[in-house]
Amino acid sequence: MKQTNNNTPSIMITIDVEDWFQVENFKPYIPFSTWDSRELRVEQNVHKLLDLFDSFSDNSIRTVEEDDETQIVAKDKEKIDIYQLHPEGEQETKSSKSCLPSEIRRSFHRGRSCQKKNSKFKIQNSKLPKGHGNSKFKTKNLKFPSRIKTTFFVLGWIAERVPNLVREIQKRGHEVASHGYNHDLCGAINHTELKQDLIKSKQLLEAIIGSEIYGYRAPSFSIDDGILKVIEDCGYKYDSSYNSFGLHGRYGKVNLNGQPQKGIAYKISDSFYEIPISNLKIKMPFLFYDRKTGFKVHSEEAEDNSTNQTNSKNPTNPTNTMAESSIPASQHPSIPASIELPWGGGGYFRLIPQKVFYFGVTKILKRSEAYLFYLHPWELDPFQPLVEQAKWSYRFRHYNNLHRTENKLKSIIQNFRYCNFVSCREYLRN
Numbered sequence: 001m002k003q004t005n006n007n008t009p010s011i012m013i014t015i016d017v018e019d020w021f022q023v024e025n026f027k028p029y030i031p032f033s034t035w036d037s038r039e040l041r042v043e044q045n046v047h048k049l050l051d052l053f054d055s056f057s058d059n060s061i062r063t064v065e066e067d068d069e070t071q072i073v074a075k076d077k078e079k080i081d082i083y084q085l086h087p088e089g090e091q092e093t094k095s096s097k098s099c100l101p102s103e104i105r106r107s108f109h110r111g112r113s114c115q116k117k118n119s120k121f122k123i124q125n126s127k128l129p130k131g132h133g134n135s136k137f138k139t140k141n142l143k144f145p146s147r148i149k150t151t152f153f154v155l156g157w158i159a160e161r162v163p164n165l166v167r168e169i170q171k172r173g174h175e176v177a178s179h180g181y182n183h184d185l186c187g188a189i190n191h192t193e194l195k196q197d198l199i200k201s202k203q204l205l206e207a208i209i210g211s212e213i214y215g216y217r218a219p220s221f222s223i224d225d226g227i228l229k230v231i232e233d234c235g236y237k238y239d240s241s242y243n244s245f246g247l248h249g250r251y252g253k254v255n256l257n258g259q260p261q262k263g264i265a266y267k268i269s270d271s272f273y274e275i276p277i278s279n280l281k282i283k284m285p286f287l288f289y290d291r292k293t294g295f296k297v298h299s300e301e302a303e304d305n306s307t308n309q310t311n312s313k314n315p316t317n318p319t320n321t322m323a324e325s326s327i328p329a330s331q332h333p334s335i336p337a338s339i340e341l342p343w344g345g346g347g348y349f350r351l352i353p354q355k356v357f358y359f360g361v362t363k364i365l366k367r368s369e370a371y372l373f374y375l376h377p378w379e380l381d382p383f384q385p386l387v388e389q390a391k392w393s394y395r396f397r398h399y400n401n402l403h404r405t406e407n408k409l410k411s412i413i414q415n416f417r418y419c420n421f422v423s424c425r426e427y428l429r430n
């Protein structure tokens with residue numbers, strides 16, 4: 001059913017603009033002092049994202065269906081072919097050419113791994129997406145409520161090297177916000193150093209785009225209550241760094257209990273908000289604790305029956321025995337009433353099957369009427385250098401399904417096209 005403008009759910013797509021060598025897991029292998037000698041690939045990857053968002057500006061577009069993971073959207077068949085065969089091909093702009101030497105590009109097309117001159121990092125030999133040449137085309141009129149607007153949290157170090165990219169982001173209608181300057185974890189430096197980092201990146205970005213920077217995203221979501229105060233003191237109007245998924249060691253914790261809410265945003269003070277990353281909260285109605293036999297999984301129906309007092313008086317009811325000696329796990333002191341699953345984007349988005357991910361996003365939108373998603377430009381780049389020294393778990397997390405990200409992102413936008421795609425600043429203003 002088409003929703004009216006007033007209750008149309010909002011989706012905030014946010015992009016943390018950093019390059020492949022700046023991720024926290026690679027810091028032991030790629031020290032800050034060597035960043036300047038690394039191949040800068042962020043420019044072409046951000047252009048890929050900007051073009052992808054713009055491709056949804058037309059009301060009439062075509063869809064192509066392959067398998068669950070590779071459904072893509074493009075304006076025409078030629079563009080679809082380009083996306084599939086030459087993922088970097090549609091970015092043959094001046095800037096992308098300068099980032100990607102021609103001999104490396106030729107190597108990609110030969111499908112061989114190659115090694116950059118004088119570099120210990122090998123270029124990954126990625127597979128092309130499956131199904132090329134067997135696509136079934138469908139023409140649909142897909143109407144988007146409005147132009148897609150997103151938020152790019154740009155690292156100051158990157159902005160200094162490619163200021164035109166920052167201007168391009170703004171020119172294409174998206175919000176420019178800050179990802180700090182050096183990508184230091186907020187908790188790894190003292191508050192004075194953090195202040196310097198926050199102010200330096202804010203002033204730099206403001207000088208580049210000529211307007212005020214409102215938002216901040218902490219590297220690896222590394223915030224706490226004290227850090228939030230520092231961010232506010234530096235003149236930011238909102239932070240978007242709280243990730244409630246508790247099993248990631250670097251994610252910070254803040255106490256938002258009792259704070260007034262504006263949609264999914266929390267009002268920290270009159271002029272400062274926290275907009276958390278969206279996660280999927282699952283209640284635990286199906287798990288029962290039985291005093292005699294321990295935990296049991298029962299159907300929802302069984303739980304409903306077991307809590308029905310008339311059933312417990314009926315000796316023929318098969319759920320009766322359980323009902324007398326069981327309590328819902330959600331009421332058991334050692335069991336949380338719900339669990340949070342990481343559903344905000346990044347590596348989890350690349351790992352979770354597409355339709356399962358849709359299911360979770362739909363649940364989040366039903367509950368909150370807003371969803372905040374994050375991604376990095378390097379997550380759309382299957383041809384980035386491979387850091388072979390990194391341990392297996394880090395490599396899996398970083399490189400898993402990179403060749404699918406672009407199509408998955410297109411598909412999710414297409415699937416939730418009834419939503420308003422807004423920047424964080426717009427969300428707070430509405």
Ligand SMILES: [Zn+2]
Pocket residue numbers: 016018179183218219220
């Ligand atoms: Zn980052």
